[in-house]
Amino acid sequence: MKELSRIASAIAPSSTLAINNLYKQMKAEGKDALGFGVGEPDFNTPDTIKLAGIRAIIDNQTRYTAASGTQELKESICLRLREDCGVEYAPAEIAAASGAKHSLYIALQCLLNPGDEVILPVPYWVSYIEMIRMSGGIPVMVEAGHEQDFKITPEQLDAAITDKTKAIILNNPSNPTGMVYTKEELQALADVCVARDIYIIADEIYYCLVYDNKPFTSIASLGDDVKAHTILVNGVSKAYAMTGWRIGYTAAPAPVTKLISNYLSHSTAAPSTISQAAAAEAFRGSQESVKRMHAAFEARRNYMVERMNAIDSISCLKPQGAFYVMMNLDGVMGRTIRGHAIGSSADFASAFVQEEMVATVPGSAFGADRYVRWSYATDMDTIRKGMDRLETFIKDLK
Numbered sequence: 001m002k003e004l005s006r007i008a009s010a011i012a013p014s015s016t017l018a019i020n021n022l023y024k025q026m027k028a029e030g031k032d033a034l035g036f037g038v039g040e041p042d043f044n045t046p047d048t049i050k051l052a053g054i055r056a057i058i059d060n061q062t063r064y065t066a067a068s069g070t071q072e073l074k075e076s077i078c079l080r081l082r083e084d085c086g087v088e089y090a091p092a093e094i095a096a097a098s099g100a101k102h103s104l105y106i107a108l109q110c111l112l113n114p115g116d117e118v119i120l121p122v123p124y125w126v127s128y129i130e131m132i133r134m135s136g137g138i139p140v141m142v143e144a145g146h147e148q149d150f151k152i153t154p155e156q157l158d159a160a161i162t163d164k165t166k167a168i169i170l171n172n173p174s175n176p177t178g179m180v181y182t183k184e185e186l187q188a189l190a191d192v193c194v195a196r197d198i199y200i201i202a203d204e205i206y207y208c209l210v211y212d213n214k215p216f217t218s219i220a221s222l223g224d225d226v227k228a229h230t231i232l233v234n235g236v237s238k239a240y241a242m243t244g245w246r247i248g249y250t251a252a253p254a255p256v257t258k259l260i261s262n263y264l265s266h267s268t269a270a271p272s273t274i275s276q277a278a279a280a281e282a283f284r285g286s287q288e289s290v291k292r293m294h295a296a297f298e299a300r301r302n303y304m305v306e307r308m309n310a311i312d313s314i315s316c317l318k319p320q321g322a323f324y325v326m327m328n329l330d331g332v333m334g335r336t337i338r339g340h341a342i343g344s345s346a347d348f349a350s351a352f353v354q355e356e357m358v359a360t361v362p363g364s365a366f367g368a369d370r371y372v373r374w375s376y377a378t379d380m381d382t383i384r385k386g387m388d389r390l391e392t393f394i395k396d397l398k
């Protein structure tokens with residue numbers, strides 16, 4: 001048989017699979033296993049949005065649309081960006097795709113030539129590194145541990161840029177750390193990107209989830225020069241509890257958007273019309289449900305962080321956004337719990353799911369082996385039980 005694609009063969013399988021499989025098996029066996037692995041809201045899609053999808057079917061919106069999405073959807077995206085982020089885009093600068101993940105992938109395909117470098121702050125969201133490689137690029141890691149609030153500095157960024165650097169992927173608020181850059185911090189990073197002429201792929205999918213009444217700053221709002229260098233990525237999955245509808249988008253200068261639209265036209269030829277209609281309603285309709293979910297996430301974060309930091313030998317920073325907590329394992333590494341030697345984040349996550357039936361994600365999946373990620377996109381009762389079990393588990397640390 002002929003060799004299969006080298007690019008596809010080099011894609012790493014998900015490093016979180018083993019723990020998730022064990023968790024699913026426990027659930028299937030009827031055990032009281034608790035899942036803190038998934039990154040999707042536990043809420044249902046709001047009714048008004050669901051009805052817009054149903055209406056689209058009944059109204060026969062079931063045919064091909066423009067590859068980059070309907071005018072209705074693009075206008076609703078522009079409205080939301082204007083109202084929430086204070087940034088003006090024209091519909092011609094918007095390209096919708098089948099989820100923000102798809103938008104990111106297409107953006108990288110349209111920006112990169114073989115051998116181009118893409119700067120990636122660490123810890124990173126697990127898919128970035130593979131997407132960069134799948135697009136012929138080379139990821140260049142810039143470390144940002146909890147000692148620097150999981151944020152890279154302008155000096156670090158400047159030092160990482162070479163003649164081959166094409167872009168940086170900046171995820172703000174961040175999955176997996178929940179950190180949020182302030183306007184000043186973002187401005188300093190954006191200044192470096194403009195001065196060194198690199199693109200900013202700004203993944204702002206969690207922008208609705210910033211806590212403590214702090215404002216969110218979209219990097220594209222920091223001036224015309226910055227906007228001209230930015231490919232903004234966003235979508236409906238997290239803010240509107242619409243992970244299964246698969247709508248994301250890029251907002252970018254018209255020449256970039258044209259390339260993205262061409263690429264889409266020969267690959268997916270537009271996302272589902274029904275999902276496009278529902279997403280348009282999400283963006284232009286009442287934003288009350290976003291506020292309701294935001295309040296629930298904030299209460300869960302407060303509870304989880306307080307409980308975690310009351311336990312000896314582990315700790316976490318209080319994340320300012322998204323719905324994840326990175327638990328630091330420095331005080332646990334090199335020790336044992338109930339006979340399990342803990343030498344890595346995978347050791348910890350594996351022992352924890354086996355012993356206490358609690359599934360988390362080892363930080364190694366995000367290039368950060370000193371941590372385990374907890375998602376608090378689950379109900380308060382589950383979070384309470386999860387923290388009780390963590391407390392019991394850590395008591396047996398030797």
Ligand SMILES: Cc1ncc(COP(=O)(O)O)c(C=O)c1O
Nearest residue numbers: 039099100101125175235237248
């Ligand atoms: C940082 C980040 N970007 C993008 C996505 C993908 O979102 P979508 O469901 O719109 O593809 C996720 C989903 O987990 C994410 O965490």
